Amino acid sequence: MIEGWVTRGAETLLQPLQPAAFSGSSPQDALPTIEVDASRTFQPIEGFGFALTGGSAYLLAGLAAADRADLLQELFGSTDESVGLSCLRLSIGASDLGRTDYSYWDLPPGTADPDLARFDLAAGDPEVVPVLQQILRINPTVKIIASPWSAPTWMKSNGSFVAGSLKPEYYSAYARYFVKYVEAMRGHGIRVSAVTPQNEPHNPKNEPSMVMTATEQAEFIKGYLGPELRKAAPETEILCWDHNCDEPDYPLAVLDDAGARAYIAGVAWHLYSGSAEAMSKVRAHHPAQKMYFTEQWISAQDDFMGALRWHTKNVVIGTLRNWSRTVLEWNLASDPAYALHTPRGAVGALGGVTIGATIKRNAGYYLMAHSARFIRPGSVRVHSSEVDRLPNVACLTPDSRMVMVVMNDADGARRFRVQHRGASATLALGTGDVATLRWNAATAVA
Incomplete structure (x- = not known):
């Protein structure tokens, strides 16, 4: 039956x-x-979920305690009445859906801080950690994938949170920044399952953003990030790329570097252009690599059923049929005015839920209710x-x-x-x- x-x-x-x-x-x-x-x-399937952006955490933290507890239970609980979210994406520092640009290691000009004494996990969006801790009390096995939108500005070629690239002389410091982040989260009872070196490394227009070529990413991983993480946090994996399906040659180039590949567990993907078949193409060349789908937004301009159908067909069905172990949509929560974004960040990014005078459940919510609720971690396609x-x-x-x-x-x-x-x-x-x-x-x- x-x-x-x-x-x-x-x-x-x-x-x-x-x-x-x-x-x-x-x-x-x-x-x-x-x-x-x-x-x-x-x-195997490792999880479904959203990005817990700084803006999402701010909105959730602003709810009355009982309302927040009820909503998080509804989203992350394991009963048949819950959505069953089991994976979250975090930004290391600011994303474009937060109140301001920041990193966790911002320094005044001319300041030296070789021991990361000024590292501050509460900078910018202090609500992220306590909201995440509350989520983990509901579901302690939530998988967490973390990505930076930008390095600290003092490490970058243009000194800005927008565009620019990581200066080679700061590769070592930036790798230690990742380790410090993972260790700081661990100190709050939060296990970071995987990191990517850069969100959307070919998108210099977002705020924050940073360009990273395939050659640069391979060099950073094999010479700096890989060895540092393996020594200090071997439980945290590295995923390369973290951008669109129209450029499979980028992750192929990174993975073709044997030195980098030795530290890489998989590839992260978005679908703002290209098709999910790119994931199968890369896996065919590197069958030991795991595929992870990590981001797709729904616009406030999209109609409910149009968004639900497109994301069901292309994101849930399309990526799972092309080896993805996760399905992550973009923003978990938005406000009715879509006001929580940086000046050049995404405008009109519809959350899985909208938090205002009431809580509205949107297309992303029902996308996950049709999938995450039934396909639990440990399932196999x-x-x-x-x-x-x-x-x-x-x-x-x-x-x-x-x-x-x-x-x-x-x-x-x-x-x-x-x-x-x-x-x-x-x-x-x-x-x-x-x-x-x-x-x-x-x-x-x-």
């Missing part, structure tokens, strides 16, 4: 589908069929056949249930079958419907 939940629009959110029974009889019609084969396994206009992905969960995220990308309603273990069940989805299906993987009953 297949149980399911469908979203058709703002008035039909995660509504139960009519259960569909499996039958072992041979169907006589020619309905499109999604075949599931649990014997063909792919990557399994084979499901590609069917025209029925994009789908299937995962086997740790409790031996099969979960499929599927949508109807056709212009009209569609009936189709799901086939598993020699039995099949017939379902129907309306135009543009986004659905999550679940059944017992061992017996083909819910």
